[in-house]
Amino acid sequence: MESQVIFFEIDGDRQVEEIKKQILRLLITKQDLEATTNTLVEIIRLLSQPTPVSPVVIQSMTVCAIVSYSRCFNSSFSYTLSPDFFDNTNLTNGVTESANEREITERMFHNLVMNYRNKHIAHSDDFLKSGTVGACRLGNDYGIAPFIASRVPHEDISFYNSLGRLTSKALGQVEARLKSAQEKLLSLLQSGQAKISNRESKLVPIPLEVDALEMWGLTETNTGGK
Numbered sequence: 001m002e003s004q005v006i007f008f009e010i011d012g013d014r015q016v017e018e019i020k021k022q023i024l025r026l027l028i029t030k031q032d033l034e035a036t037t038n039t040l041v042e043i044i045r046l047l048s049q050p051t052p053v054s055p056v057v058i059q060s061m062t063v064c065a066i067v068s069y070s071r072c073f074n075s076s077f078s079y080t081l082s083p084d085f086f087d088n089t090n091l092t093n094g095v096t097e098s099a100n101e102r103e104i105t106e107r108m109f110h111n112l113v114m115n116y117r118n119k120h121i122a123h124s125d126d127f128l129k130s131g132t133v134g135a136c137r138l139g140n141d142y143g144i145a146p147f148i149a150s151r152v153p154h155e156d157i158s159f160y161n162s163l164g165r166l167t168s169k170a171l172g173q174v175e176a177r178l179k180s181a182q183e184k185l186l187s188l189l190q191s192g193q194a195k196i197s198n199r200e201s202k203l204v205p206i207p208l209e210v211d212a213l214e215m216w217g218l219t220e221t222n223t224g225g226k
Contacts, residue, residue, distance in 0.1 A: 012194035070117035
């Protein structure tokens with residue numbers, strides 16, 4: 001029977017705590033970027049098949065890819081891309097065929113995806129939710145027809161390839177920073193600036209039966225309940 005290594009919590013000064021926090025943030029970001037990559041690979045595989053794929057499947061996977069990518073950069077716990085992360089080359093080069101295609105740089109595409117998630121998927125305050133209501137005469141009666149833009153468009157292959165390229169680039173940067181942070185913490189342990197405690201370090205999962213309000217730190221009062 002294989003013996004398991006037990007890990008213990010690390011104690012240290014403010015610098016140690018900041019590095020621990022950075023490692024956790026980078027690990028979460030890495031996990032989200034890997035999820036984005038896996039989803040995009042599956043979307044492209046499905047779209048390349050001769051048999052048509054249900055739009056519902058592709059739309060659902062598109063939302064999954066956009067959300068998992070954008071949440072890496074969309075909160076106070078988000079990962080900050082380095083200033084030199086984006087280049088100014090046309091992101092669509094080698095992907096689109098139209099000579100009249102508008103050039104989109106990496107920064108423009110990143111902002112497009114973030115805006116896509118914030119205004120089109122997570123909320124309903126952008127022009128893609130716009131619509132119109134038309135009417136016509138049908139003999140002595142009237143016909144009413146409301147027209148509304150699709151809530152979750154099914155993008156073409158260039159969108160998924162472009163998002164995949166940007167995700168792969170971000171993942172490489174995250175992995176490099178994660179390795180650097182881990183090496184820095186190991187160095188602090190070796191120098192004695194950080195110490196291993198006698199408290200076992202382990203993840204305590206949230207049980208499914210836990211009260212939902214308690215889990216999110218809410219009460220019936222601030223959720224509008226009585």
